[in-house]
Amino acid sequence: MLKVKTGDLDKMGLLFERYHRALLAFFYHSTGQSAHSEDLVQTVFYRMLKYRHTFIENGEFRTWMYHLARNVLNDSIKKNHRMSYQSDMTSMSEQAFTEPSADKQLEKKQEHENLHAALAKLSSEHREVLVLSRFQDLSYNEIADILQTTEGNIKVKVHRAMKELKSIYLKEMI
Amino acid sequence: MMMNEEFDDIEKQLWEQMGNLPTPNPSPNMKTRFHAMLDTYKAEVEDKKASSFSVFLMKLKQVFTYKTSNNWAYAIILIMMSGIIGYFAGKPNNQAVADQNDVKKLSSEVQEMKEMMMLSMLENPTATERLKAVSYTQELNKVDDKVIDALLTTLNSDPNENVRLVTLEALIQLGNNPRVREGLVQSLMKQESPLVQVALADAMVKLQEKRSVKQFKQLLQKENLNKAVKGKIEKTIQVLS
Numbered sequence: 286m287l288k289v290k291t292g293d294l295d296k297m298g299l300l301f302e303r304y305h306r307a308l309l310a311f312f313y314h315s316t317g318q319s320a321h322s323e324d325l326v327q328t329v330f331y332r333m334l335k336y337r338h339t340f341i342e343n344g345e346f347r348t349w350m351y352h353l354a355r356n357v358l359n360d361s362i363k364k365n366h367r368m369s370y371q372s373d374m375t376s377m378s379e380q381a382f383t384e385p386s387a388d389k390q391l392e393k394k395q396e397h398e399n400l401h402a403a404l405a406k407l408s409s410e411h412r413e414v415l416v417l418s419r420f421q422d423l424s425y426n427e428i429a430d431i432l433q434t435t436e437g438n439i440k441v442k443v444h445r446a447m448k449e450l451k452s453i454y455l456k457e458m459i
Numbered sequence: 460m461m462m463n464e465e466f467d468d469i470e471k472q473l474w475e476q477m478g479n480l481p482t483p484n485p486s487p488n489m490k491t492r493f494h495a496m497l498d499t500y501k502a503e504v505e506d507k508k509a510s511s512f513s514v515f516l517m518k519l520k521q522v523f524t525y526k527t528s529n530n531w532a533y534a535i536i537l538i539m540m541s542g543i544i545g546y547f548a549g550k551p552n553n554q555a556v557a558d559q560n561d562v563k564k565l566s567s568e569v570q571e572m573k574e575m576m577m578l579s580m581l582e583n584p585t586a587t588e589r590l591k592a593v594s595y596t597q598e599l600n601k602v603d604d605k606v607i608d609a610l611l612t613t614l615n616s617d618p619n620e621n622v623r624l625v626t627l628e629a630l631i632q633l634g635n636n637p638r639v640r641e642g643l644v645q646s647l648m649k650q651e652s653p654l655v656q657v658a659l660a661d662a663m664v665k666l667q668e669k670r671s672v673k674q675f676k677q678l679l680q681k682e683n684l685n686k687a688v689k690g691k692i693e694k695t696i697q698v699l700s
Binding site: 294295297298301305306309310313314319320322323326327330331334336338339341345348352356360363364393396397400401404415419420430433447448450451454455 | 467469470473474476477478479480481482483485486489490492493494496497500501504586587619620621624653654657658661683685686687688690691
């Protein structure tokens with residue numbers, strides 16, 4: 286990123302190769318919409334170019350990247366004035382289970398759909414910490430840097446998020 | 460991420476299930492779209508560089524390049540121009556003067572309208588509109604205190620980080636104005652976002668605003684200051700001291 290900052294814009298291609306899947310997963314699990322998530326990934330890379338001067342020499346690139354990604358996500362939610370989460374999980378599940386299947390696979394598909402439905406109903410604050418910790422494999426310390434809070438606070442948030450998720454999930458099952 | 464030991468069985472199960480949730484594969488045209496965007500951006504940057512200085516120099520050179528083959532043409536143009544200038548300088552035409560006054564009046568009215576439009580757009584609830592408003596400042600020939608105050612208020616209190624960053628860029632362009640410089644220095648303590656804090660530090664170095672050192676030192680005392688921002692500020696203080 287430092288090379289991009291100093292004007293070697295072609296290096297942005299390497300960053301795209303390295304991080305576009307992670308960003309796609311971040312947006313997909315935050316919005317539930319795959320096509321829209323691709324647009325948001327594109328916007329993040331555009332902002333990286335536009336605001337490359339704000340990247341700090343000794344800074345952690347991933348922290349800066351997720352900072353931009355969160356802003357893009359918030360802007361998109363405000364702009365669209367609609368539910369922040371609209372799942373197209375069904376098609377994803379079908380995609381994942383088109384192999385010759387037994388009852389177990391069908392059961393798993395149902396589980397995934399229930400879990401996605403529960404994630405959709407989760408408060409955006411709790412969904413965010415779960416997406417960052419579970420789907421992006423970030424440490425509590427890194428998440429704390431991104432959300433500008435303490436590691437202890439993140440632990441508490443993840444704990445509360447799991448409690449909320451469980452309660453919604455169990456209601457879904459009834 | 461380690462599994463939290465305080466989770467109960469159901470939570471542990473959900474945690475495991477989340478790890479198995481499918482994530483879509485990027486569509487084939489995603490990479491193409493990215494490279495198209497990158498190429499367009501690079502072209503824009505190149506255009507800006509080229510159009511700014513080199514083109515100006517080239518044109519200037521062309522105008523002043525003396526070509527012997529055009530001797531007669533130069534002479535005729537010079538005679539005609541001096542005739543026209545002499546005619547208007549010697550006989551001030553009342554109608555022409557009146558027209559000129561009208562044009563001046565009209566352009567100042569347009570200027571006022573642009574300013575009003577910009578100020579009202581800054582109040583717009585949509586961030587996109589506010590971004591547009593900030594970009595209009597570049598179209599204003601003369602920026603007065605009212606506009607500067609509005610921009611500084613936006614920099615200090617707009618809820619959208621992008622709007623604040625763009626406003627900062629616009630204010631840097633007006634860096635010769637003492638009111639702007641004072642406002643930027645004061646803004647340091649009002650910013651919470653690390654991106655804006657870093658951009659402000661860059662701005663202070665660019666404007667060589669040594670008065671900001673005191674504010675930066677105060678900022679360093681702040682609790683919860685981002686680690687990276689802290690490093691940047693320390694570097695900025697070194698540069699400015």
